[in-house]
Amino acid sequence: MSEHIEPSGIPHDELAAQVAAALPQWLPSQRWFGGKDREIDSVSAVSWTTLLDGDPLLLHLVVRVEQGDRRELYQLLIGSRQSQLPDVAAAASIGLEDGRTCYEASGDADLTACLLDFIAEGKRIGSMTFEHEPGADLTTGLRGHPITSEQSNTSLVYGHHHILKLFRKLGSGVNKDLVLHRALHELGSQQIAEPLGSISAEVDGEDVTIGMLQRFLPDAADGWVMATTSVRDFMADTAGLPPEELGGDFAGEAYRLGKAVATVHADLARALGTEQAGADDVRRAVDSMLARLERVSAQVPALARHADAVRPVLERVADVAVPVSTQSVHGDLHLGQVLRTVNGWLLLDFEGEPAASVAERAALASPLRDVASMLRSFDYAAQQLLVGQPDDPETTARAMSWARRNRAAFCDGYGKVAGQDPRDDAALLRALELDKAVYEVAYEHANRPDWLTVPMASIERILSEGE
Template sequence: MAETVTPFNTTPSSGHPLASLEPLLREWLPRQRWFAGKGRPVTGITPVAVTELLPPDGRIGLYHLLVRVHQPPALGAPAHPGDCYQLLIGVREALPPRLAPALIGHVTEGPLAGRTVYEALYDPRPADVLLEALRTQARIGGLRFDRDPGQEIRDGLVARVMTAEQSNSSIVYGDTFILKLLRRVVPGVNPDLEIPLALAREGCARVPAPTGWLHAELDDDSYVLAVLQPFVSGASDGWELALRELAKGEDFVAEARSLGRATAEVHTALARALPTVTLGQAQLGLLVDGMTERLEAAVQAVPALRPYEPGLRSAFRALADLAEEGRTWTAQRVHGDLHLGQCLRSPSGAWSLIDFEGEPARPLAERRMPQPVLRDVAGMLRSFDYAAHSASPPAPEWAHRCRSAFCAGYAEVAGRDPRTDPVLLRAYETDKAVYEVVYEARHRPDWLGVPLSAVRRLATSDPTLARETSP
């Protein structure tokens, strides 16, 4: 592997091979599913680091890029230096038909003039370069490829890109490994590597142990860029599995109960592996303030929420009242964005939890903060609700049975049923539902009725709420 590295936060000269890519990237980036700045124009792209992994003088060239994308801030948002994205850019004279979906564009000037550039993850040869670098623990410019010495990485595994992801990208090698490349990256310790490593040290089999990882050391900043983990061959995605069972009219109670046990096992292991803290009145006050502020912003953005605002606000007020009475809660590291799509069931029936990155839109420091485990529980309960309302006709009783089974399974391992803490659980469910309303109003208006049905339930204190939250 060759290397040329553009220094941190500098712009390539006109003779640099990447100098002529900016117009192509401005057009291509906003069309990618993982691009977070949709709806705002790209006003500039600044290289953070450019590393040559394969020289472009051969049949295939390969560049690793970290670029900062500049856009006007969203309405009402403060000025922002721009998001940093990880790109793998392939260079060929011409693309074979199988790589047509990966096309970025044709370069018309500069050292790459006459060449075609494309998304390299779709090409097995560049994908092989990444796996070989992890296997040999390569050091290329500021890139550091590391691995667990206790796990073997074989060569010769056939690479294929996964096309279903949204916020990141993944390559599967044979049926052995999956390499997840983080797209929008920030400096610091990323929980998508930190938590699985901690759980591996605890011997928790519910989360695949990292085999290798890629990070960049640039000036005084460290970026986690990719994580290689064992691939759960033949596994079913929890969301797709739930929808299939719903479509067949089958019950999901046993699976939900098993998933509750798996979630509790992960929480228990995390409480052993990483520090826990006690949340008192001051900390709970900040939590409630954040929930209330998000509700107020949501009501402004989605007028359909206005009739329910007093009832939703009461869910947060009830939590603040308990804190003022001296109630405390234990907080620990959690998944942070748990739903059915973050769970895999192996052919043996065992559940695994994946994707510990948290909500990418939230600051990294916030995603790494200890939180009550009920945040994860609330996310899963909302996911059952979503699945049930995706059916035709909707199946609210299916969701209720799954919610109850999940909580019962959780209690079998944790020793405490989440429904015995109804005030905190209701507050987290309410906060999640409010977030969902804003998301659906902006991106999928046809789905707005799903979170609004939960909002109607959560905004009341009638027997429906009591039934949903009691053991």
């Protein structure tokens, strides 16, 4: 790292260290920061790269955040300007000890424009490598604007053409999201947004993916909005007609979504292979589900009441016929992770559950895990209008009838492509759904108590449906 001197005279490594020192105050208020549950012990700069020198200045910074025994890497874009700060900078400012102001620069379109251009040029700057995928067709000279809906990462949309996702929490090596997108794209998959390029940085001697550029689909609407549009129409019907007789019926879309998910699973298996889980693996999975049940029951009395009924359903998985086929899956599939475009459904964000460890995310899993997770999402969509409303069994039953129809349509579509209906593996699917619901109970209990009714109603439904 050569000695860069900012006009104001401070070397960039010193600046990086100063920013890192200010981060323990600043990080917890960032939506994408995953360690809000614990105190931050320290933040240290692991590496920094000057992307734009002079004024304004753009620095890429990787920091290590230590929280007890947890150590995670995060990346930031740090901007600094001599002149008056743009509005976006003021809102993202990180005050430094000497009174100077730096800011998180992902919202500063003047500065982030260079990221796209670097990718198009295939540039290497310091420890950072910008690459475009072979044959990628890039439009350059565009300004990037962050999308506001994101949770754990930051994505910049360039014009109507490209979207650059900056992974906030960094793993090791090539990111799973990028690996899976590349593998699917190589097979010509129509169910993903085409990967166009990537950014990596050397961290602790290893190249780590820090960003992925994809085709942006301006004509798309996300699955959650599509589904809740249908629910809204359904719940507003005063005649009490069944969902299939109402205009807003979603089953056709759910069916096509099932086909799309099954197609992606088949492609992933073809591209990256499958493995067979034996009895020991299955036992470990059952134990892990049981452990979660006990843990969450201890915290949430409402769940504890059902624990005795849930336990045998989970236990029964140990009896499923082995081996169970496992493969790369999406890992965090729900209606918010799928997009309806004019060419059909596609899947986004193959990173896996944000809360899971990198190793957990990379692990192979039964594709039924994705199916179960999407089925859960239909329950959420059906019941979201009921959250915070007085409990009304009739309304809940009505919402459940929407979910039932669309869950079935999703499974029909999935089975049409997969050649086997996921409901044929009833014991495993049921357990995976319950396990997911238990996870949701913990999450809602901690974060959104109003929503606790949604997974609880589902658990009651799954248990009452019997075999």
